[in-house]
Amino acid sequence: MKKIWVIIFNCFLLMLPTLAWAADPGEKTADFATKQVKVDGLNAVNHFFAASYNSSKMTFAILVTVIMGVVGGIIAFVTDRILKIIGMDVSKIEHHE
Amino acid sequence: MFDIFNVYLPIAQQEFNGLILVAIGFAVGVLGGFFGVGGAWVVTPALNIFGFPMAYAIGTDLAHIFGKSIVATAKHRKMGNVDMKLGIWSIIGSVIGVEAGAQVIMWLSTMKIAGGDTLAGPVVRYSYMILLFGLGIYMLYDYATKDKRAAAKAATASMGMAAPKKAWNLPPMMHFPASGITISFWTVMGVFFFTGFLSGFLGVGGGFIRMPALIYLIGCPTAIAVGTDLFSVLFAGAYGCWTYGMKGVVDIVAAIYMLVGASIGAQIGVTAVKYIRGYGIRLLFAIMIILAGASVSLKQAGLNTAAAWVVMGAAMSMCAIIMAKLWAGFKKEKAEKMMMAHQ
Numbered sequence: 001m002k003k004i005w006v007i008i009f010n011c012f013l014l015m016l017p018t019l020a021w022a023a024d025p026g027e028k029t030a031d032f033a034t035k036q037v038k039v040d041g042l043n044a045v046n047h048f049f050a051a052s053y054n055s056s057k058m059t060f061a062i063l064v065t066v067i068m069g070v071v072g073g074i075i076a077f078v079t080d081r082i083l084k085i086i087g088m089d090v091s092k093i094e095h096h097e
Numbered sequence: 098m099f100d101i102f103n104v105y106l107p108i109a110q111q112e113f114n115g116l117i118l119v120a121i122g123f124a125v126g127v128l129g130g131f132f133g134v135g136g137a138w139v140v141t142p143a144l145n146i147f148g149f150p151m152a153y154a155i156g157t158d159l160a161h162i163f164g165k166s167i168v169a170t171a172k173h174r175k176m177g178n179v180d181m182k183l184g185i186w187s188i189i190g191s192v193i194g195v196e197a198g199a200q201v202i203m204w205l206s207t208m209k210i211a212g213g214d215t216l217a218g219p220v221v222r223y224s225y226m227i228l229l230f231g232l233g234i235y236m237l238y239d240y241a242t243k244d245k246r247a248a249a250k251a252a253t254a255s256m257g258m259a260a261p262k263k264a265w266n267l268p269p270m271m272h273f274p275a276s277g278i279t280i281s282f283w284t285v286m287g288v289f290f291f292t293g294f295l296s297g298f299l300g301v302g303g304g305f306i307r308m309p310a311l312i313y314l315i316g317c318p319t320a321i322a323v324g325t326d327l328f329s330v331l332f333a334g335a336y337g338c339w340t341y342g343m344k345g346v347v348d349i350v351a352a353i354y355m356l357v358g359a360s361i362g363a364q365i366g367v368t369a370v371k372y373i374r375g376y377g378i379r380l381l382f383a384i385m386i387i388l389a390g391a392s393v394s395l396k397q398a399g400l401n402t403a404a405a406w407v408v409m410g411a412a413m414s415m416c417a418i419i420m421a422k423l424w425a426g427f428k429k430e431k432a433e434k435m436m437m438a439h440q
Contacts, residue, residue, distance in 0.1 A: 032345035037110055046107040049349050053108055061342030064160055064349050068338055071353060072164030075360035076171055088368055088427060091175065097319060097375035
């Protein structure tokens with residue numbers, strides 16, 4: 001429980017530095033807040049993403065964050081298993097400088 | 098020929114080669130897992146070279162960095178390379194510093210120079226170059242003189258003299274068991290405030306500043322500096338992913354393709370840390386940031402395409418070196434295990 005609060009608190013702190021993240025100073029992101037993308041003729045997956053994007057940017061942002069976390073977790077698990085099978089397993093290491 | 102790999106990006110509303118996205122993700126994943134950095138400074142120019150719509154480049158990059166950091170941090174944690182307590186302090190100190198750095202940039206942006214430009218642009222570009230070259234050269238010097246310093250330390254110990262104490266022991270003192278260090282709270286906060294300030298001032302994620310700061314200013318072992326830095330990148334990436342999603346500039350399909358490559362690359366990069374000693378990691382990092390500095394210099398000279406190719410070439414070469422080192426280390430370990438089994 002304590003760990004969850006620490007994570008939530010850190011997320012709150014991280015909301016402050018939006019201006020400085022990963023862009024050149026003064027570089028502005030174009031206003032895409034009201035942009036709509038076409039959904040006709042898209043396959044099911046793309047249609048789902050495009051529809052979420054059009055309906056609400058908040059929903060889209062949550063969707064992106066959750067998908068990135070889940071896909072990252074799944075690939076981590078699978079590749080970890082594969083590396084274990086080929087003998088490239090890792091455990092705690094000694095730190096040598 | 099490679100058109101069969103083209104995929105439709107529903108948010109950017111154009112076709113792009115999926116293989117290129119996976120390849121860029123893979124290269125940055127290897128570097129990120131190995132050096133403990135997000136790698137936005139490699140991804141953005143790489144996407145630029147291949148004609149990715151730039152309006153979506155930063156947001157898409159940050160989204161995949163979040164997913165990749167989960168993979169890399171989990172694995173580093175398994176290897177005992179993440180100092181959670183230090184990581185949390187690094188986030189707190191950095192956030193305050195980033196805000197201060199951003200405020201200085203806002204102040205510089207109000208000062209006009211000849212040609213109608215503001216003072217912020219040139220100050221940031223030159224500071225960035227000085228930082229990259231300065232840090233890289235210092236780390237190369239540190240690597241070149243490591244044997245001399247080890248000999249001097251051994252000589253001091255053999256004469257029964259105590260090693261000099263660290264000058265900053267101002268209470269309260271903090272103990273970080275995972276890193277095996279006890280250090281003043283003020284040093285910890287001062288260092289992370291400073292790295293956060295540079296991050297906010299230069300407008301970068303800051304992984305490449307925090308990693309050497311953890312080694313040289315805090316005193317972490319190199320592998321723990323890499324893992325702990327990735328822990329901080331994870332939180333920053335999560336926020337970046339969400340906020341750019343809100344702005345509508347993340348192409349989720351492109352991010353997933355990059356994440357697939359990056360997650361596999363990150364596993365390789367992290368595993369390579371096991372086979373390369375701390376000073377080896379520092380040497381490769383020094384070379385990488387000097388080349389990044391060269392790329393920024395070319396950009397400053399107006400040679401944007403050359404700048405992008407230099408940083409991408411450096412990333413690909415470094416990636417190949419890391420994978421070769423991993424393979425050599427793995428083969429050696431396997432041979433040693435077989436010898437042990439035969440005895």
